[in-house]
Amino acid sequence: GENVEQHPSTLSVQEGDSAVIKCTYSDSASNYFPWYKQELGKGPQLIIDIRSNVGEKKDQRIAVTLNKTAKHFSLHITETQPEDSAVYFCAASGKTSYDKVIFGPGTSLSVIP
């Protein structure tokens, strides 16, 4: 089955710097790659997603890139702010199977003011 790896597990950056989180997946049939942000004491919240027919997607300070050949995708956060501090999860999903939304183990991002 699908396996999603995520690096790094923890990341500290200075406010205003960029942060990059990288994920790899194993199932070449996966075609949907969402990213979720989880703030302390809350449930994960979808922040951006990308489909396999797109190489890059951007939403304000957040961007995601996808390399299907290498089976990896990344989250880029520019001009980080303290409110970006959270745990970020990448995930991969297949075309039809609801039980194949597999999450990575998460990255704890700390933005230091």
Added chain:
Amino acid sequence: NAGVTQTPKFRILKIGQSMTLQCAQDMNHNYMYWYRQDPGMGLKLIYYSVGAGITDKGEVPNGYNVSRSTTEDFPLRLELAAPSQTSVYFCASSHRGGYGYTFGSGTRLTVV
């Protein structure tokens, strides 16, 4: 707009006790999911449902049961609680299978 509501927020159970974690959504989503979250392990799918009356197992279903009698509700049942079930449980729903989940705020369960 309530979204996905989970109750209770916290619970302590003794080994062997039973309980039901409640989940309700008001977005008319057909797809609903239960995940557990353990430190450093991400989210593991326990059970999911594609509509009222239809449920199926996820990655880690042992020790749990679910039912889906209405579109809105998707309760998770623990019959004989074990320490290994200590975790944070999240319910989620989506309009399309696997896409754009809305999560609840979670239930923190401790089994002692």
